[in-house]
Amino acid sequence: MLFRVTSSRTRLLVGVALLFAGLLAGALLLAERLATARAVDGVAERARASAILLASGYRRELDKFNLLPIALAGDAEARAALLTRDPALIEVVNRKLEALSAETGAANVYLLDARGRTVAASNWQLPGSFVGDDYSFRGYFRDAMRAQSAQQFALGQRSRKPGLYITRRIDAGGQALGVFVVKVDFRALEREWREATNAAFVTDGRGIILVSADPAWRFQTIRPLSDEERATARRSLEYGAAPLVENALFRSAVVRREGQAGLHRAAFVEAVEPVHGWQVHVIVGTAAAVASAITFARLAVGIAALGIVALYLLWRHRRRNEETRIAAAADKRLAALREQLIQANKLATLGQVTAGVAHEINQPVAAIGAYAHNAALLLDRDRLPEAREAIGHIAALTERIGSITREMRGFARRAPGEIGRLSVNDVFDGIRLLLRDRLTILGAEFVTSGPDVCVRAERVRVEQVLLNLVQNALDAGARTITATTVETWDRVRIVITDDGPGIDPGMRDALFQPFRTSKQSGLGLGLVISRDIVAELGGTLTAGHPAKGAEFIVELERSE
Known part of the structure; x- marks a missing residue:
């Protein structure tokens, strides 16, 4: 029976331990999932804030240069130079564009005639001067001649450096005379972004990366291009010989894009902010945040589990103390009852022998009475030796009675x-x-x-x-x-x-x-x-x- 009870108790303890282990594992899994989701959401919020901040800076940069060709389109000297081709006027325009480029930080500022040839340029005194070059093939020239203004991101024909070309048509008497071109170089902006984050970039409407904190990402794509889109990009000569391949980060399913609710284990999250038809992207890694969140979640669950175990042990300790107290009280009562039973048994036994003991006492008592009477008579008759002998018998009989009563008192005592x-x-x-x-x-x-x-x-x-x-x-x-x-x-x-x-x-x-x-x-x-x-x-x-x-x-x- 004891083995069966012990075995049942052991099975119960094992079952409780397995249940607690299962609950702990479930709590850990749930805590990790919640912590991961919260960490990724937090990273997404920071990415969103960073995207808004970077887009604001990028927008200010564009707005500054967008005003420049509009202001130049109203320049009277530039219009006269296009009409007369007077060398003196052209030199004046060259110097004006040179100073304007230095003052605004534009990479190049130049003036094209109606056929797309460069009449004046900010680099007119440099070996790589644009003066005389034909840019009629450029989309930014053709679009400006047709729609008055245009923008195009492309590699420079001479420098092979990328930049944004902002153009504005010059009109006189209802006739298109030429186009002013301002090239914006984003290398300084890219350096600033690299100091802030290694994963900030700008894409056009086709998803081609134009400006990037990581130069290796330039002219890669965030989605696969169709054959038609790739052929169009090749014909425009905007991207040179760049292969226009999809970026490896986006090719793998590890980026949670803005607005997605799932992908809690995403290695990166992306935030996007539109700017003038383009999009500013910020990619932020989640590994550090997720690892920290999971560690904290595990620690929290561990502390909670330890707290539960501590409470259980405290409850068990108090219960054992209570059980010990109750058991001690029960043992005390049992000992008292057992002592009472022992005493009752002794008294019962003593009751059985009382009659015999009374007989043992009655005989000496009767003899003592006889010896005492004889001793008195002998003393009256001055028979002292016989009287002493009678008194000696009385003493012996008294000792016998005393031994019997002592035995009875000793046997009957409780303690x-x-x-x-x-x-x-x-x-x-x-x-x-x-x-x-x-x-x-x-x-x-x-x-x-x-x-x-x-x-x-x-x-x-x-x-x-x-x-x-x-x-x-x-x-x-x-x-x-x-x-x-x-x-x-x-x-x-x-x-x-x-x-x-x-x-x-x-x-x-x-x-x-x-x-x-x-x-x-x-x-x-x-x-x-x-x-x-x-x-x-x-x-x-x-x-x-x-x-x-x-x-x-x-x-x-x-x-x-």
């Missing part, structure tokens, strides 16, 4: 004496004294044999046990009860045998169970109490299997 060195034969003498009258009436005898040895015990308790065993034998009809003492090197065995009918086989297995008895008026507590007393003394009480009668064996610790 046990101290455990110490105890002679087994002294215990036997006490039993003879208490049972002498009953033995005489029943014609029974109590026989002892074996060496006079000492045990480590308390007299009243041992006397109570042996008296119970002898009384039980007498109650069963035995007429010869033998107590044999056998000693070993550390134990003393007291074997109580009788010539009675023996133990009923049906009662043998229940001998030491409470309320099981073969007596009509018994409670079945004598042997139970006796066994508990011997156990408290560090010994054992068992039933033997003799061929005839009954046998009980009391084993106690030997005392030197």
Whole structure:
């Protein structure tokens, strides 16, 4: 039964541990997912804010240069130079454009005639001057001649450096005279972006990267181009020999674009801000933020789990303390009840021997009365020797009565004496004294044999046990009860045998169970109490299997 209860408890504990482990794993998984989602959302918010900031700077840069060709288109000297081709006027325009380029930071500012040839340029004195070059093939020239103004991002024909070309047509008398061109170089802006982030860039309507903090990304795409789009870009000569391949970052499914709700494990998030038909992109990595968020989430779950475990251990500790307190109180009550049972058993046993003890006392008392009367007569007759003899008999009889009453008081006292060195034969003498009258009436005898040895015990308790065993034998009809003492090197065995009918086989297995008895008026507590007393003394009480009668064996610790 104990094994079954222990096994059930173990299975319950294992089940609770597995359930807690499962809940902890689920909490960790949920916390990681929530932390990852929040971290990615936070990165997306920062990317969005960065995109707005960078787009604002990029817009200001464009707005500054967009005004420049509009202002130049109204220049009277430029218009006159186109009409007259006067070298002096052309030089004036060249110097004006040179100063304007230096002042505004434009890469180049130049004037084209109606056929697309350069008439004046800000670099007119440099070896790579545009003066005389034909740009009629450029889209920005053709679009401006047709629609008054235009923009085009392309590689420079001479410098092979990319830039934005902003153009404005010059009219006079309803006739198109030429086009002013301002080239914007974004290299300074790209350097600023590189200091802020390595993943900021600008794309056109086809998704081609034009301006980028990372120069290697320029003229790559954020989506695959169709064959028609690729052919159109080739014909315009805007991108030179660039292959216009899709960017590797966008080719992999690791970028969560703005507006997407999923892709919580995205390695990067993208924010986009439109500027004048183009788009400013900011790409921000999520690895550091996600790792930090997951670490924090795991730590939080771990702390929560430790808190739960600590609360459980505290509850268990308090429960154990309460159980210990209750068990101690129960043990105390049980000990008190057991002591009461032991005392009741002693008093019951004492009640059985009271009649015999009274007879033992009555005889000396009657003799004392006779001796006292005779002593008085002898004193009156001055027969002093005979009187002294009578008084001596009185003293001897009084001592006999005192020994009987002392034995009864010692046996009846409630509190046990101290455990110490105890002679087994002294215990036997006490039993003879208490049972002498009953033995005489029943014609029974109590026989002892074996060496006079000492045990480590308390007299009243041992006397109570042996008296119970002898009384039980007498109650069963035995007429010869033998107590044999056998000693070993550390134990003393007291074997109580009788010539009675023996133990009923049906009662043998229940001998030491409470309320099981073969007596009509018994409670079945004598042997139970006796066994508990011997156990408290560090010994054992068992039933033997003799061929005839009954046998009980009391084993106690030997005392030197």
